[in-house]
Amino acid sequence: MSVDDLLQKRLVVVMGKGGVGRTTVAAALGLVAARRGRRVIVCEVGSQARLAELGPGLAATSIDPRRAKLEWLERQLHSRRLAGFVGRNRLFELLTAAAPGLAELVTIGKVWDVAQPGRGSSGSGLDVVILDAPATGQGLALLEAPRTYMKVARAGPVHSQARRVDEFIHDPASTAVLGVALPEEMPVNETLELEGRLRRDGVALEAVIVNALYPARFTGEEAQRMSTLDGRLPGGVRAGLRIALGEHGRARSQRGHLRRLRKGLDVPVHTLPFLFEPELGPAEIEALSHALEDAL
Amino acid sequence: MIEQLLARKEICICAGAGGVGKTTTAAAIALGMAERGSKVAVLTIDPAKRLANSLGLPELGNEERRVDTGGAGELWAMMLDAKRTFDELIEWHAPDERTRDAVLANPVYQELSSAVAGSQEYMAMEKLFELHNEGRYDLLVLDTPPSASAFDFLEAPGKLSAFIDSRSLQLFTAPGGVGLRVFGRGGGVLFSVLRRATGIDLLEDLSEFFRSFGDMSQGFRERAERVQALLTSPRAAFVLVTSPRRPAIGEAIEFHRRLADAGLPFAAAVVNRVHVVERNATARGLAKVAGDDLAGKVADSLADNRQLAAGDQASLAALKRRLGRKPMIEVPELDDEVHDLAGLWGVGRYLFGRREESRPR
Numbered sequence: 142m143s144v145d146d147l148l149q150k151r152l153v154v155v156m157g158k159g160g161v162g163r164t165t166v167a168a169a170l171g172l173v174a175a176r177r178g179r180r181v182i183v184c185e186v187g188s189q190a191r192l193a194e195l196g197p198g199l200a201a202t203s204i205d206p207r208r209a210k211l212e213w214l215e216r217q218l219h220s221r222r223l224a225g226f227v228g229r230n231r232l233f234e235l236l237t238a239a240a241p242g243l244a245e246l247v248t249i250g251k252v253w254d255v256a257q258p259g260r261g262s263s264g265s266g267l268d269v270v271i272l273d274a275p276a277t278g279q280g281l282a283l284l285e286a287p288r289t290y291m292k293v294a295r296a297g298p299v300h301s302q303a304r305r306v307d308e309f310i311h312d313p314a315s316t317a318v319l320g321v322a323l324p325e326e327m328p329v330n331e332t333l334e335l336e337g338r339l340r341r342d343g344v345a346l347e348a349v350i351v352n353a354l355y356p357a358r359f360t361g362e363e364a365q366r367m368s369t370l371d372g373r374l375p376g377g378v379r380a381g382l383r384i385a386l387g388e389h390g391r392a393r394s395q396r397g398h399l400r401r402l403r404k405g406l407d408v409p410v411h412t413l414p415f416l417f418e419p420e421l422g423p424a425e426i427e428a429l430s431h432a433l434e435d436a437l
Numbered sequence: 438m439i440e441q442l443l444a445r446k447e448i449c450i451c452a453g454a455g456g457v458g459k460t461t462t463a464a465a466i467a468l469g470m471a472e473r474g475s476k477v478a479v480l481t482i483d484p485a486k487r488l489a490n491s492l493g494l495p496e497l498g499n500e501e502r503r504v505d506t507g508g509a510g511e512l513w514a515m516m517l518d519a520k521r522t523f524d525e526l527i528e529w530h531a532p533d534e535r536t537r538d539a540v541l542a543n544p545v546y547q548e549l550s551s552a553v554a555g556s557q558e559y560m561a562m563e564k565l566f567e568l569h570n571e572g573r574y575d576l577l578v579l580d581t582p583p584s585a586s587a588f589d590f591l592e593a594p595g596k597l598s599a600f601i602d603s604r605s606l607q608l609f610t611a612p613g614g615v616g617l618r619v620f621g622r623g624g625g626v627l628f629s630v631l632r633r634a635t636g637i638d639l640l641e642d643l644s645e646f647f648r649s650f651g652d653m654s655q656g657f658r659e660r661a662e663r664v665q666a667l668l669t670s671p672r673a674a675f676v677l678v679t680s681p682r683r684p685a686i687g688e689a690i691e692f693h694r695r696l697a698d699a700g701l702p703f704a705a706a707v708v709n710r711v712h713v714v715e716r717n718a719t720a721r722g723l724a725k726v727a728g729d730d731l732a733g734k735v736a737d738s739l740a741d742n743r744q745l746a747a748g749d750q751a752s753l754a755a756l757k758r759r760l761g762r763k764p765m766i767e768v769p770e771l772d773d774e775v776h777d778l779a780g781l782w783g784v785g786r787y788l789f790g791r792r793e794e795s796r797p798r
Contacts, residue, residue, distance in 0.1 A: 160456015160680070217634045227630050242548070243635055276455050290636075293544065299636025326774050358738055363731050370726060380718035385738040390772050417741035419748015420683045 142347055142409065144437035148174050148181075150317045152256045152270050152309070153347075154284065157321035158331045159276040162352040165421055165429065166321045166413070167273035168195040172430035173437075174269055175199070184252060185273040186283075192273065195426050202255070206244055209251040210237070217298065242293070245286035246303060253306045256315075277331060284310055284318075284344055313345040320349035322402065324395035324412075333405045348408050350433070351399055353415040355392035364389045411436035438766060439466055439676075439788045440473060442704045446674040448569060448667065449578045449704070452590055453678035454688050458709035458768075460488050461775050462678045463580035464514075465784040468492075470576055472508035472785075478573075480564060481580040482517045482557050488580070489516070491776050506778065513574070519560040523550035526563060530653045539649035544642045549600065557582040558590050559598065566664045598661040601654055674704035679756070681711050681749035690759045705764040707788065708753060712745040713769045 147153060155167040167183050174181035175198075182200045183192055192201035214224035227233045237243055256270040274280035287307035294300045310316050318339055322332040332349055339346045359367070367382050367389075374382075403410050413432050416425055443449055443466070451463040460481055467479035478501050481488045489497040492504045497516035504512040524541060531537035540546050550556055558581070565579050581590045647654075667673060675696055679689035689706060696703050720739055724732035757765050768787040775784055 214634050294636030297636050377717040377719040380715040381720045381739050384742050385735045387772050388738050417744050
């Protein structure tokens with residue numbers, strides 16, 4: 142799969158465990174898409190607004206579940222006034238909170254809506270939407286929501302709406318999932334589980350991006366030499382060697398996990414370099430977007 | 438250090454954003470306290486088997502299991518199954534079998550009890566409360582559910598119990614209740630709006646839910662109040678877990694503020710995986726013994742790692758300023774990942790101080 146194949150999809154869902162850098166990858170992919178002439182928007186759920194800080198030049202939006210629900214009501218009730226009235230009604234809010242999976246359906250429905258090709262004034266006019274999904278469990282719940290909901294709402298307009306979203310998610314020409322992992326024990330385990338789960342759900346996992354891979358700065362032979370340099374060296378140099386050996390150890394253990402991931406997956410696994418920066422800002426995201434473009 | 442902070446505590450809650458090492462921290466605290474003679478139980482909700490594996494168990498279940506630590510106290514661990522805990526709670530509260538079955542089969546109940554967001558947090562508090570009431574342990578350590586944000590943990594249980602105990606909903610959905618009186622029989626505007634918006638005849642399920650819940654909701658309310666009282670009491674301690682990365686630190690600062698606002702007792706912040714480079718570390722003079730090439734690489738590695746360490750120190754300073762006199766404990770980036778008791782013990786050295794180094798293993 143080439144980067145253009147991936148960006149041909151209407152929706153790319155970036156998914157992974159908490160803290161592995163989903164937002165970073167989503168933002169970098171957004172920059173790649175824009176450079177390649179795709180009209181793109183990167184979507185996050187909730188109001189964290191992290192994306193705006195990461196890519197000032199990036200088209201980003203945040204799906205606010207409350208607002209999405211109001212829009213949903215408008216559509217279902219065919220009336221803005223009625224939607225506004227019941228949407229602000231506390232009782233109604235409590236009542237709909239009890240509808241199984243409605244919140245997730247509304248959220249993914251909004252994503253689907255944004256990802257529709259331009260339809261006159263109602264269309265978003267976008268080529269591709271990149272979704273910075275919530276952490277694994279909640280992200281999966283989002284993708285499964287339409288199917289779950291169809292079991293509860295067995296007929297009627299809501300059922301058809303859920304079915305359209307569900308078909309869209311399960312159509313590999315429209316939707317792809319891009320997994321994000323770190324080359325560490327737990328994130329690799331979770332990514333392997335994620336792949337199995339997505340396969341059972343019939344959603345296409347296109348590729349996995351392994352984030353923050355340490356450089357292979359030292360060869361095995363060099364590490365061997367460093368560890369045998371004897372104790373006659375000054376304390377400061379020994380401390381320096383400890384840092385270098387520590388880095389080498391991490392780089393090596395990361396590669397072990399990376400191999401394990403590659404062995405366990407049938408999809409391509411790409412890597413992004415670890416950046417020795419205390420904080421990732423626009424310049425780093427830009428750099429990572431180039432690395433991502435080359436890797437894909 | 439942690440030992441003194443938890444000396445008279447019965448509950449320790451480890452909270453923080455996803456991916457910052459909450460589970461490991463909770464396990465290391467529990468292990469350390471057990472080794473110091475306490476009878477401790479650690480509760481996790483993380484379905485991954487890492488905690489189980491690092492404790493040397495094949496897997497964990499909804500019941501506590503004894504972990505063999507060879508120490509003075511006792512360490513027990515369990516992995517919370519939120520749905521099952523919720524069901525057990527219903528079984529416990531239900532006045533008879535019929536009510537129990539009606540609630541368990543109700544679609545509204547099934548949604549509430551298995552929703553990914555909310556039920557885990559709620560049930561974690563419930564289990565904690567139950568175990569605390571039973572009084573079998575000196576200390577309970579809770580690893581809070583994985584979520585994007587640490588705040589979910591504080592907010593979710595309240596939302597759920599508010600729903601169960603919602604008087605307006607109960608009144609509204611009761612047969613002959615306000616709903617029917619205001620909107621007329623069957624064809625009320627709100628009913629039809631609700632049906633149109635959700636595609637399901639929720640009202641029937643809801644009134645059934647509240648009808649069968651009936652008197653039980655009183656018990657739930659009382660329980661929620663007692664959980665709240667326990668959490669705000671000096672018997673509880675919140676440990677805030679974070680990484681030194683900027684977004685995590687920002688959230689930790691905010692979380693600390695909200696704990697204080699909510700009157701919840703804050704014990705300490707634990708910052709995991711801090712990059713540390715000794716001040717005197719250098720590659721100067723290395724070329725003579727190792728050659729220019731290798732010495733150059735070591736110098737590069739040092740410069741890169743110094744930059745990370747400086748960034749982490751700046752983050753830590755920002756957190757420290759906000760914490761005031763409250764303790765902040767740093768755990769450095771360790772050379773090995775933590776995946777067994779020895780690894781947890783290694784983390785514990787930083788949490789508890791150094792005296793353990795002499796402990797044979």
